[in-house]
Amino acid sequence: MDDAVDTMLGQWACTRPDVDVSPLGVIGRVSRASRLLERGVKEFLGEHGLEAWEFDMLTTLLRSGDDATMCMKDLSAAAMISPGALTNRMDRLVERGLVDRRPAPGNRRMTLVTLTDEGRRLANDLLERHTAHEDRLLSGLSATDRDALAGLLRKLLLSMGDTAPL
Amino acid sequence: MDDAVDTMLGQWACTRPDVDVSPLGVIGRVSRASRLLERGVKEFLGEHGLEAWEFDMLTTLLRSGDDATMCMKDLSAAAMISPGALTNRMDRLVERGLVDRRPAPGNRRMTLVTLTDEGRRLANDLLERHTAHEDRLLSGLSATDRDALAGLLRKLLLSMGDTAPL
DNA sequence: ATGGAAATGTTCAATGTCAAAATTTTTGAG
DNA sequence: CTCAAAAATTTTGACATTGAACATTTCCAT
Structure with missing residues (x-):
């Protein structure tokens, strides 16, 4: 085929x-x-009322550590989007009450973004169902296939310099 | 690593x-x-004065057959973009003199798009250098790796129903 | 035949993205 | 100390995409 x-x-x-x-x-x-x-x-x-980019931002913050806080620069790098686009996204997430934005203490150039309680709850609630759905998207591949595929892609990504920005 | x-x-x-x-x-x-x-x-x-979408449209037409002609519907499906976006793209390619647009004989609903001589020459000229550059992008993978990667991705794509639209 | 449904493109409004300029703050050399 | 350069973010303007509404043409079951 x-x-x-x-x-x-x-x-x-x-x-x-x-x-x-x-x-x-x-x-x-x-x-x-x-x-x-x-x-x-x-x-x-x-189906759960979220845009893909919203979930992406929420989970990026959630997995960043216990305080779920990052600066704008790191967030734009993590999402692979321009700084201007990130400002736009955060404006809307603040408006929806899912994140808080405040100046960084000690360095007033930086802006820190944190999950609100509601944002954290939403991300946590959806995470498991989301990964379960991703698992279904990959149902055409066996566990062995998935490992092999991930390994080959890792090799390719590393050769292109895709190491963690942190 | x-x-x-x-x-x-x-x-x-x-x-x-x-x-x-x-x-x-x-x-x-x-x-x-x-x-x-x-x-x-x-x-x-x-570096060669082309947007990625322009090259994509040109090569889609070039490989479609000797007459390098397709209707708008098939083109929008091939590029995975909305019909409206395709109209916009073709407007600009016609303006650049790289494609011609004319009504289809025998079915006046359809619009046919064809490469101009200049568009055909540009696509043919760039094709080889383009694939050579893509080869460099994959230089981190051996020939064996590439085959394995392509095979696994084919399996995944087929399981998601990604067969040719033709 | 014929009237409604389907197919094909185009137009339009809303929205999102990027690149570049502007703003604010920090850093460091002299 | 001071001023220029660098860093982080926001603002702005141009432009592309989508989805919906629309117009035209074709198809098909009555």
Whole structure:
């Protein structure tokens, strides 16, 4: 059985048999898998009244430590978005009452963001159901497959310098 | 050596040791790899005066067959974007002289899009250098690794129903 | 035949993103 | 001490995307 990328590679083999398009077999699939998985996650969270980026911000804060506090710079790096986009997101999370924003004591350049009680409860409540749903999204792969896939992707990510920003 | 996702999983192990977050080891890495690869592709194409979406449209048409022609619906499906966004993109590509747009003979609902000579030349010229650059992006993986990675992702994609739209 | 449903594109309003400029605060060299 | 450079965030402006509403054309069961 061919997936969408196999079809694409077959088209290239007809159109430009002189070019080695094999890297597309990896990069095209990473890209498509990412978009399809993202769609699945979005669908699940939407049923619970959250945008994917909202859950992402909440869980990033939740797992950051007991005080669930980070500065804007670290948050924008963790979410891989621009500083301007992060300001926009935090404005809306503050408005929804899910996070608090306050100046950092001792360094007035920085702004600290913390989960409110409600934000923390929401993130904690949803976390387990969220991962259970992700597990279903991966149901086409055995445990062995998942380990192998994660290992190969780790190798690729490390070669591109994707170490933790912390 | 830990990548960014290992760090994330370690944080969850501290914060919520009761939850099985292992699916994140796969989904998180697919997502991060996709964004990093996309960034690398964007950088390369930018050096040649093209946006990533422009190259994507051009090559989609190029590999579609000898006449390099598709209807709007198929193009929007291939690019995974909304019909409205595609109209916008084609407006700009027509303006740049890279594609032609004309009503389909025999079915006046449809609009056909074709590469111009200039668009075809640009896509053909850039294709080889583009795939060579993608090859460099994957240089952290051996040929065996790449095959294994592509195979696992195909399995995942097929389980999510990602067969070719044609 | 024919009238309603489906298919195909385009337009439009709302929203989100990014890049760059502006603002505020800190740091450090002289 | 002081002023210039650096750091962290916010503001601003341009632009792309989505989803919904709309217009046109085709299909099909009556």
